[in-house]
Amino acid sequence: MDAAPVFRDKPVSFVRRSGRMSEAQDRAWAEFSPTYLLPVERGAATTSVKEGSAIDPVEVYGRRARLTVEIGSGQGHQIVSAAAADPDNDFLAVEVFTAGLARTMLDADRAGVKNLRLAEANAPEALEHLLPAGSVDELWVFFPDPWHKNKHTKRRLIAPDFVRVAALALRPGATLRLATDWQDYADQMREVLDEAPEFSRAFPGDWAERFEGRVLTAFEQKGLRVGRDIRDLTYTRVAP
Structure with a gap:
């Protein structure tokens, strides 16, 4: 008898719609996921992360280096470009949409990128359970879903x-970078971070x-085309 579906007790920042990947994305997933995709132990749901299942970045990347994590990496344009331009440091893309992850792997392989890994996971759970405390040197959240309806x-x-949870994953002195093209979300981001004693x-x-x-990704270009101001925010993780 099939087990009953398990649901989270808190809302998440995404709606994981089902959708078929293209033939090229299917091939990329099959060929490149053993190299790029981290095995994630699941908790309550498909994209959850089991408590106590943290990775060892030195073991994952085969070295000790600065680690940059991008939350909501989408098609991977940002993280692949950054990893290709900075081979001496390591990068992790966290995304819930398989098509975006497949495209990221395909582009990473084409660019010859070796210092990038991907995690199919809900971002807060990845920060809290997948990454060891104080292991991240830079965290990026660029153009998250604004959920603009009240x-x-x-x-x-x-x-x-x-x-x-971001504060848990970031080492003291680490950098948190955010960007959005929705003014009310930018105001909220700034208010939340300004009030946080960890930053x-x-x-x-x-x-x-x-x-x-x-x-310059498609999200940013779309915002610029319709006349929205792009708002950047940068914060430093304060030592406890």
């Missing part, structure tokens, strides 16, 4: 609970300068 804003990723602003004035290491 009834959906509770699904937004950047909230006090997220800040708590301090790393920019003067109202907003940070555009992160020069961020590639």
Whole structure:
């Protein structure tokens, strides 16, 4: 008899729609996932991470190096570009959509990228359970789903609970970078981070300068086309 489905007790920042991958994505998944995709022990749901199942980054990457994590890596344009440009450091993409992960693996292989791994996981659970405490040197959250309808804003990723688990994963002195093209979400992000004792602003004035290491993705281009201001925020993890 099939087991009853298990559901989370808190809303997540995504809706994981079913969808077929293209033939090329299917091939990429089959060929490259043994190299790029981390095996993740599951908890309650398909994209959950089991408590106590943290990886050892030195074992995963075969060396000790700075680790940058991108949350919601999408098609992987940002993380593949960064990993290719900085082979001396390591990168981890966290994403829930298999088509995006497959595209990321395909592009990483084409670029000859060896210092990138991917995790199919809900971001807060990856930060809390997959990554060892203090193991991350830089954390990126670029253009997360704004959930702009009032009834959906509770699904937004950047909230006090997220800040708590981000602080756990980041070492003291590490950097948290965020960007959005939705002004009210930018205001919320800044309010949440400004109130968090684990973080301090790393920019003067109202907003940070555009992160020069961020590639111009489709999300950012779409925001610019419709006249939205792109808001960057940069914070430093404060020592406990």
